[in-house]
Structure formats: structure tokens, C-alpha cells
Amino acid sequence: MPKVGSYFGFPTPNIEMLRIISSIPLAPLTLNAFRNVDVLICHGYGPSPWIGFVAKKIRSLKYVSYIHSPPRFLYLDTKMKELWRFNKTRYTIYSMGRVSGPLSRKLDIIGVKNSDAVLVNSAFTGRRVTAIYELQPVVCYPPVDTDLFKPLGQEVFQEARSQFASPLILSSGRIVPIKRWEWLLEMMAHVKKTYPLATLLVTGRIARENALYVQELIELAKSLNLRKNVKFLGFLTVNELVKLYNAADVYAYSVPGEDFGLGPVEAMACGTPAVVWDDGAGPCESVINEKTGFRARPYEVEDFAQKVIKALDMDKSKVSKFSSEFVQESFSHEKHLKLLEETIRNI
Numbered sequence: 408m409p410k411v412g413s414y415f416g417f418p419t420p421n422i423e424m425l426r427i428i429s430s431i432p433l434a435p436l437t438l439n440a441f442r443n444v445d446v447l448i449c450h451g452y453g454p455s456p457w458i459g460f461v462a463k464k465i466r467s468l469k470y471v472s473y474i475h476s477p478p479r480f481l482y483l484d485t486k487m488k489e490l491w492r493f494n495k496t497r498y499t500i501y502s503m504g505r506v507s508g509p510l511s512r513k514l515d516i517i518g519v520k521n522s523d524a525v526l527v528n529s530a531f532t533g534r535r536v537t538a539i540y541e542l543q544p545v546v547c548y549p550p551v552d553t554d555l556f557k558p559l560g561q562e563v564f565q566e567a568r569s570q571f572a573s574p575l576i577l578s579s580g581r582i583v584p585i586k587r588w589e590w591l592l593e594m595m596a597h598v599k600k601t602y603p604l605a606t607l608l609v610t611g612r613i614a615r616e617n618a619l620y621v622q623e624l625i626e627l628a629k630s631l632n633l634r635k636n637v638k639f640l641g642f643l644t645v646n647e648l649v650k651l652y653n654a655a656d657v658y659a660y661s662v663p664g665e666d667f668g669l670g671p672v673e674a675m676a677c678g679t680p681a682v683v684w685d686d687g688a689g690p691c692e693s694v695i696n697e698k699t700g701f702r703a704r705p706y707e708v709e710d711f712a713q714k715v716i717k718a719l720d721m722d723k724s725k726v727s728k729f730s731s732e733f734v735q736e737s738f739s740h741e742k743h744l745k746l747l748e749e750t751i752r753n754i
Contacts, residue, residue: 434454434457434458434461434462435461435465437458437461437462438461438462438465438466441462441466441468444468445468445469446468446469446470446471446523446751446754447459447462447468447469447470447471448470448471448473448747449470449471449472449473449518449522450473450475454518455472455518456470456472456474456515456518456519456522457514457515457517457518458518459471459472459518459522460517460518460521460522463521463523469523469754470522470523471522471523471524471525471526471750471751471754472518472519472522472524472525472526473525473526473527473528473547474519474525474526474527474528474532474536474544475527475528475532475666475667476528476532476666477515477532477535477536477539478511478515482535482539516539516540519536519540519542520540520541520542523754524545524750524751524753524754525540525542525544525545526544526545526546526547526746526747526750527544527545527546527547528546528547528548528549528666528667528689529546529548529666529667529688529689529692530546530692531666531667531687531688531689531691531692532544532666532667532689533546545746545750547743547746547747547750548667548692548693548737548738548742548743549667549669549738549743550738550739550740550742550743550744551669551672551673551676551734551738551739551740552740553676553731553734553735553738553739553740555645555649556649556652556673556676556677556734557649557676557677557678557731558653558677558678558727558728558731559649559650559653559677563650563653564653564654566650567650567651567653567654568654571606571608571638572604572605572606572635573604573605573606573656574602574604574605574606574656574657574719575605575606575608575654575655575656575657576595576598576605576606576607576608576655576656576657576658576659576715576719577607577608577610577651577652577654577655577657577658577659577674577679578591578607578608578609578610578658578659578660578661578670579609579610579611579643579648579670580610580611580660580662580670581611581612581617582609582611582612582613582617582620582621582624582639583617583620584620586661586662587661587662587663587706588609588620588624588661589623589624589627590661590706590708590711591607591609591659591661592607592624592627592628592631592633592637593631593708594659594661594708594711594712594715595607595628595631595633595636595637595712596631596632596633596712597708597709597712597713598712598715598716599632599633599636601716602716602719604636605636605719606636606637606638607633607636607637607638607659608638608640608651608655609624609637609638609639609640610640610641610642610643610648610651611641611642612641612642613639613641613642621639624639625639648673649677652673652674652676652677652679653677653678653679655674655679656679656718656719656723657679657680657681657682657700657715657718657719658670658671658674658675658679658680658681658682658700659681659682659711659715660681660682660683660690661684661711662684662690663684663686663688663705663706664686664688665688665689665690666688666689667689667690667693668683668688668689668690668693671683671690671693671694671700672693672734672738675693675694675699675700675730675731675733675734676730676731676734676735676738677731678723678726678727678728678730678731679723679726679727679730680699680700680701680718680721680723680726680730681693681694681699681700681718682694682700682701682702682703682711682714682715682718683700683701683702683703684702684703684704684705684706684711685702685703685704685705686705686706690702693737693738695733698726698729698730698733699726699729699730699733700718700730701714701715701717701718702714
């Protein structure tokens with residue numbers, strides 16, 4: 408495993424908010440850490456393209472901006488910004504953005520536009536980057552470890568299935584309001600009419616910052632008479648998650664306007680069909696409608712439920728081989744690293 412550490416050469420408080428905010432004015436202090444570096448890969452969103460810009464101006468370092476999403480506190484609409492600010496750090500950044508928004512946007516644009524190359528995680532993100540920064544990025548999809556995320560044997564499948572009532576619907580990710588998990592619960596109310604014993608498994612870390620939202624979801628499940636149909640499993644290890652990907656009949660992903668969405672791709676790598684919104688966002692680029700899953704009309708919960716039911720009726724043995732091979736071909740580490748290496752060599 409590569410070593411991960413701070414680029415500051417002196418101790419810094421382990422306070423996320425302070426590190427994010429201070430990284431912009433303290434960018435010149437990072438240069439000593441890059442003294443033996445030829446190229447920086449600055450993963451956005453955040454202040455990293457600005458750090459790359461400072462390094463380029465002072466040390467003539469070249470840098471690549473790999474944008475996973477334009478900074479949401481700067482470019483989302485007001486309603487989505489309010490959903491985004493779900494913890495203290497984000498609320499503080501959001502509040503500062505309301506005051507320093509014009510300056511923050513200017514620094515962000517300078518950092519990205521002066522990059523020697525710009526990569527994005529999807530064509531959807533690319534269109535947003537073009538609109539904001541007036542440049543044409545290159546799509547470099549995030550990779551999936553297909554040696555780990557793959558169809559497993561029948562014994563593992565049966566072990567995972569034996570713990571829950573069938574059919575199994577799985578969803579995973581950060582359990583925060585901007586991901587609109589309530590839509591999945593409303594969807595389950597419709598699915599239950601056709602499959603009364605259907606189980607929705609929700610995996611994702613439950614911590615202090617999202618505990619209130621999780622409790623709201625639990626109360627919503629009770630009000631929809633889904634107490635036996637919805638299970639919040641909390642954080643799972645990668646190996647545990649792979650087993651559930653394999654055991655699930657369908658993977659449901661109700662996040663709106665997602666930049667890429669790794670969950671559906673990991674599920675398909677394990678041979679499980681995925682249901683996503685047909686809203687033009689990242690998951691539309693990874694889910695082949697009616698082959699590796701379905702895309703539902705945005706944001707119609709009842710249609711999403713119907714697509715889940717269709718996915719439940721698919722012959723998973725036929726879907727599995729095609730889906731896993733599709734992910735191996737389109738989202739492998741080899742393909743990702745090849746494009747990354749070509750980008751670096753060309754700057």
C-alpha cells in the first residue's frame with residue numbers, strides 16, 4: 408500500500424475544517440514536499456488545483472486536475488447546497504462560501520484553467536466542467552478492482568442469502584440527505600405490493616454526523632409499514648460488501664445527479680443488475696438499459712420501483728456474465744492507468 412501523509416513539513420491539527428480552509432493561503436508551504444516531484448495529480452473538488460497552480464508558478468511543476476465534481480458549495484443550486492451541508496465542516500464551508508463566494512470561484516477557476524491537463528470522472532462531470540471553466544476535459548472513469556469485485560461461488564451466495572428474506576435489494580454509500588435515501592424507502596413501499604417479503608439492505612457508516620438523518624429514515628420506514636423490509640447494516644468491510652453484491656437480486660441507486668457512482672459499477676462487476684435514474688448523470692454511462700439493469704424516469708419513485716421489479720424478474724445467471732465482462736472491459740484498473748499515463752506523458 409502506498410504511504411499517505413500530510414504534505415506539510417510541520418505538525419498540523421487533525422481538524423478537517425481547519426486543514427481545508429488553511430490549505431489555500433498556506434499553499435506555498437507545501438512546495439518543499441514536492442521538491443522531487445515531476446508532475447502533480449490534483450484531485451478535485453477542493454483546493455488541490457489551486458495548490459497545483461501555486462506549485463506551477465513558483466516551481467514550474469506541471470499538474471493535472473482530476474475533477475470528480477466541481478466544488479458543490481460554489482456551484483450547486485440553493486436547495487442542493489442546503490442538503491450538502493450535513494455536518495459542521497460543510498456548514499462552515501458553506502457559510503464562508505456565501506461571503507467569499509466570488510473570490511473562491513475565481514481561485515477555483517484559476518486553478519483548473521491553468522492545469523496542463525484536466526481529467527473528469529464522467530462525461531456528465533465533463534459537461535459541467537466545460538460550462539464552468541470553458542475547457543474540454545478528458546473522461547477518465549474511476550476503476551473497479553475486478554479481481555475483488557466479481558461473481559463468487561454458489562456457497563458464498565447461499566451463505567449471504569440465508570440471513571435475509573428474499574428477494575434482496577441492496578444499496579450502499581454515504582447515508583446523507585443529499586443522496587435522497589428517502590426515495591428508496593418510498594420505492595420499497597411500491598415494491599412490497601408485488602414482493603411482500605422483499606428486503607432492502609442499506610450499507611453505510613452511521614456516525615454522529617448522520618445519526619439524526621438515519622433515525623428519520625427509520626421513522627419513515629415505520630410509517631410506510633416497512634419495519635421488516637428495510638435493514639440498516641452500518642459500515643461493512645470490502646469483503647462483506649462483495650458478498651452482499653453477489654447475494655443481492657438487484658442493486659438500487661437513487662442518488663440524483665451523481666457525478667459517477669461507483670456502487671452500481673461494483674454491483675455489476677459482481678454480476679448484479681443495477682437500477683439508477685435516467686437523468687443524464689454518471690450512472691447513465693455505466694448502466695446499459697435492459698442489459699446490465701434499468702434506468703428510471705427522473706425522479707419518479709413509482710417508475711423506479713417498477714424498474715426494480717423488472718430487474719428482479721431478470722434471469723440473473725444471464726445478466727451476471729455480461730455485466731461482469733462489461734465492467735472488466737470498461738472500468739478496469741488497466742484502462743484507467745493507461746489513460747492516466749498517456750495524459751502525463753503528453754503534458
